[in-house]
Amino acid sequence: MFIEAYKKPVIVTFILLAIFIIIRFIIRKLVIKLGKSNNINIARVRLINRYSTVVLAILFIFAESFVFGIDTSDIAVVFSSVFAVIGVALFAIWSILSNVTSGVIMFFSFPYKVGDKISIHDKDFPIEAIIEDIRAFQLHLRLDNGDLVTYPNNLMLQKAVTLVQKNAIDAEIKDR
Template sequence: MNDILSLYQKELLNSIIAVILLLLLKFLLSKIIRKVGNLSNYNTARTSLIVRYANIAVLLIGLAAISIVWNVNFQDLGLLISSVFAVIGVALFAQWSILSNITAGVILFFTFPFKIGDQIEIQDKDFPVRATIEDIKAFHLMLRTEEGELITYPNNLLLQKGVKVSPQIPEDDGSGSL
């Protein structure tokens, strides 16, 4: 056992340092995203979803860092990864819209000015929509029309269409102040 520890002492130390740095990065990213979510008054479920995406990105960075520390043969690893991605790419080609909707969901989280309760009007000549946002999911928005219909609208289409936003009106509590 001591032979193994002494033989791989440098790699073990670098691995421990990498794991500590990645945990620190994960913690900081989580804090930053949650702070942006609180300052922008976003739904906590929506914020948690973006934190989960950031954690996945940190995990992938960690795998790459550990691979470098342990001197993984990248030619063999590259062959394995390219083969796996080729099979996944062929199998999931029709699922490309899922990835674009997830990406659009992340972009909407950080940049778009609407939130749950806002009334929006989507400027689409084929399918104009005027509705209130009930929920914002990873793949789509849940919209309630004035007629009471529930519509799911893909996130990636929101980036492609013009959206007119009417902010939510605060309810009157009878005190005479807003």
């Protein structure tokens, strides 16, 4: 009975699932290729792959709701309720969200790499340091005196940054 009643939606579900898997595979390969060509840390590549998988999963669930005949007005009520709750939650943690968003932007268009020595032009706290790691929420910067500074990703996009020396870690090792 169930199979006969839902034969067409089940077939469409398998087709959508196959499309989802293919698109996910293509996006993963493209992100990995982009990461390798730009010498981006593998942890950042994995993070961007997770973000893209979550977005694709949400789109898959949305498409599935149409396949099984859920009314558009019902979907609108569910999504508006979910987005209202998420909006309130994200407003409460907006700085975290802005850091994650900045991390994604930095993945695709950040001109500096791990190992580069940069200067951040901040009137209150100027920094000249080597980029040790680029994470989802912050950068790890190593000062000349050996101190580790974590600097939020969103501030990296708001402040002027100058490249002092490319691959400063390699140059520092050669000097020893």
